[in-house]
Amino acid sequence: MNHESDPTRSLKRLFIIIGNKASTGDFNLNDLPSSGGRMDIVCRFIAQSLFISHGIRKDSGAIGVLLGEPDPPRSILVHGGKVRYMSPDERNVAGLIRKALKHRGEEWKETSPGIFTAKKSVNEILSELGDFSIFYLREDGRDIFDLSIGPEEKTVFVMGDHLGVGGDIEELILRKVRGIISVSPLSLQADQCVVLIHNFLDRLERSRNIELD
Amino acid sequence: MNHESDPTRSLKRLFIIIGNKASTGDFNLNDLPSSGGRMDIVCRFIAQSLFISHGIRKDSGAIGVLLGEPDPPRSILVHGGKVRYMSPDERNVAGLIRKALKHRGEEWKETSPGIFTAKKSVNEILSELGDFSIFYLREDGRDIFDLSIGPEEKTVFVMGDHLGVGGDIEELILRKVRGIISVSPLSLQADQCVVLIHNFLDRLERSRNIELD
Numbered sequence: 001m002n003h004e005s006d007p008t009r010s011l012k013r014l015f016i017i018i019g020n021k022a023s024t025g026d027f028n029l030n031d032l033p034s035s036g037g038r039m040d041i042v043c044r045f046i047a048q049s050l051f052i053s054h055g056i057r058k059d060s061g062a063i064g065v066l067l068g069e070p071d072p073p074r075s076i077l078v079h080g081g082k083v084r085y086m087s088p089d090e091r092n093v094a095g096l097i098r099k100a101l102k103h104r105g106e107e108w109k110e111t112s113p114g115i116f117t118a119k120k121s122v123n124e125i126l127s128e129l130g131d132f133s134i135f136y137l138r139e140d141g142r143d144i145f146d147l148s149i150g151p152e153e154k155t156v157f158v159m160g161d162h163l164g165v166g167g168d169i170e171e172l173i174l175r176k177v178r179g180i181i182s183v184s185p186l187s188l189q190a191d192q193c194v195v196l197i198h199n200f201l202d203r204l205e206r207s208r209n210i211e212l213d
Numbered sequence: 214m215n216h217e218s219d220p221t222r223s224l225k226r227l228f229i230i231i232g233n234k235a236s237t238g239d240f241n242l243n244d245l246p247s248s249g250g251r252m253d254i255v256c257r258f259i260a261q262s263l264f265i266s267h268g269i270r271k272d273s274g275a276i277g278v279l280l281g282e283p284d285p286p287r288s289i290l291v292h293g294g295k296v297r298y299m300s301p302d303e304r305n306v307a308g309l310i311r312k313a314l315k316h317r318g319e320e321w322k323e324t325s326p327g328i329f330t331a332k333k334s335v336n337e338i339l340s341e342l343g344d345f346s347i348f349y350l351r352e353d354g355r356d357i358f359d360l361s362i363g364p365e366e367k368t369v370f371v372m373g374d375h376l377g378v379g380g381d382i383e384e385l386i387l388r389k390v391r392g393i394i395s396v397s398p399l400s401l402q403a404d405q406c407v408v409l410i411h412n413f414l415d416r417l418e419r420s421r422n423i424e425l426d
Contacts, residue, residue, distance in 0.1 A: 030243065033302050040302035044257075053375065053400040088402070089246050089253035090303045162266065184412055185419040187266040189301070195408040199397055206398040 007079050007108050007116045008129060012059040013201060014156040015049040017042060017190050018122060020163040022066040024074040024101060032094055037068035041161045042076075043093040044191040048198075050080045051088040057198075064097070065122045073121045076100050083114030122158065123172040132156040133178040136170075137193055141182035144200050151208055157181075157197055159190050220292050220321050220329045221342060225272040226414060227369040228262040230255060230403050231335060233376040235279040237287040237314060245307055250281035254374045255289075256306040257404040261411075263293045264301040270411075277310070278335045286334045289313050296327030335371065336385045345369040346391040349383075350406055354395035357413050364421055370394075370410055372403050 008014060021037035028035040032043065042064040049062035058081035066074045076097050078086070086096060100111040108118040126134055133149075137159035149155060158173055159165070165173070174180075183196040221227060234250035241248035245256065255277040262275035271294035279287045289310050291299070299309060313324040321331040339347055346362075350372035362368060371386055372378070378386065387393075396409040 030304070032304070033300060044301075048405065051402060052405075053402050055400075087246060088257075091243070091245070185415050187268075189264060189266050192261065192265075192408045195405045196412055199409055202398050 005108055007077050008061060010081060011061040012154050014061045014132065015194050016063045016065060016122060016156060016158045017045045018160045018165050019064050019066045020161055021068045022064065023068045024066045024071040027098060029091055029094055032090060038161055039094055040090050041190060043090040045194060046078050046093050047088040048191040048194040050078060056080045063125060074101065075118050075120045075125060077116040079114045122169060126176050129156055134176050136173050136177045136180050138180050139182055139187055141180035144181045144183050144197065147181060149204060159193055161190055218321055220290050221274060223294060224274040225367050227274045227345065228407050229276045229278060229335060229369060229371045230258045231373045231378050232277050232279045233374055234281045236281045237279045237284040240311060242304055242307055245303060251374055252307055253303050254403060256303040258407060259291050259306050260301040261404040261407040263291060269293045276338060287314060288331055288333045288338060290329040292327045335382060339389050342369055347389050349386050349390045349393050351393050352395055352400055354393035357394045357396050357410065360394060362417060372406055374403055
């Protein structure tokens with residue numbers, strides 16, 4: 001792939017959610033759960049992947065792989081280092097997704113600053129992430145606290161929405177993963193998993209920096 | 214206080230956010246950040262305090278202490294064990310808050326199943342939580358991982374929205390706290406702090422249960 005056209009290249013942490021019923025066409029901003037096919041879940045997922053208090057994680061990105069009607073699959077990527085005009089409320093994120101969905105091309109196309117869309121499945125996306133370690137979130141996975149991540153390692157974490165991940169899709173994902181991980185003794189929402197993964201990695205980086213001091 | 218009128222009595226984990234500009238009157242559901250005075254933050258905070266995947270934490274509650282115009286302070290309490298008809302999207306939570314704000318009484322009044330409102334400040338609320346250990350979130354606090362919580366201990370965690378907590382209010386809170394804690398090396402949004410606190414307590418409970426087995 002042409003490096004210029006690969007929006008994941010400068011990312012270090014990437015989060016991917018499968019939106020099983022999430023709209024790939026127009027939807028109503030006043031009814032994200034129903035008309036958007038639980039687009040509210042995708043919006044919270046993107047916001048939690050990128051925002052901290054008064055700022056955005058510039059090395060982080062989020063991808064929603066939308067599998068709802070009328071034109072699945074359709075993926076939306078938001079790049080924390082490039083995105084502009086995004087605020088963390090669901091309606092704002094949804095508005096930018098809705099705008100991106102008006103584009104119908106095959107390859108990544110930037111539809112607003114830092115927001116890209118392409119007609120790609122999760123399998124195609126993972127195939128293009130050769131320099132990332134891929135982790136899959138599942139409740140029976142290994143506790144993230146036991147995970148060893150190198151200081152320069154680029155990581156991507158894949159998970160489902162409220163409906164999980166379909167068996168055929170999961171099979172393709174599992175062929176590519178470095179590990180299956182879990183973040184909690186309870187079954188959590190996808191955006192909650194993102195918060196916990198970020199915290200694990202933030203603490204890891206802090207402890208490395210303290211050692212270097 | 215009359216036990217029947219105290220909606221916090223059956224809770225074990227309680228989360229309180231100070232919404233510095235959050236509306237205490239009517240606001241537009243299509244513009245929570247601006248017309249609601251960052252009501253989107255309060256909504257995400259409440260949702261993250263209560264929801265897990267496909268369920269609600271019945272022993273948990275959330276309080277938004279709203280300090281915006283026209284009638285501050287006004288507090289909204291959502292009880293995870295009693296709430297009905299709430300879904301985790303911001304607009305749904307905001308609609309229930311908006312309904313509660315139509316009530317103007319001084320003491321806790323249930324305005325929808327599991328949703329209560331009262332004309333109470335954070336100081337008044339904390340004064341009524343005699344059987345809770347009170348923790349205050351601040352970036353310079355002690356790492357939550359170093360915290361020791363008893364198996365039957367009831368805990369409440371107080372934090373600010375994007376504007377933090379005003380000095381005079383903070384002073385009153387600090388007189389009542391068991392500790393000042395922090396959850397991350399970075400400055401996070403309030404709802405992200407809630408996710409991390411829940412995870413800490415969930416892991417603590419699991420390790421206790423494993424010991425008992």
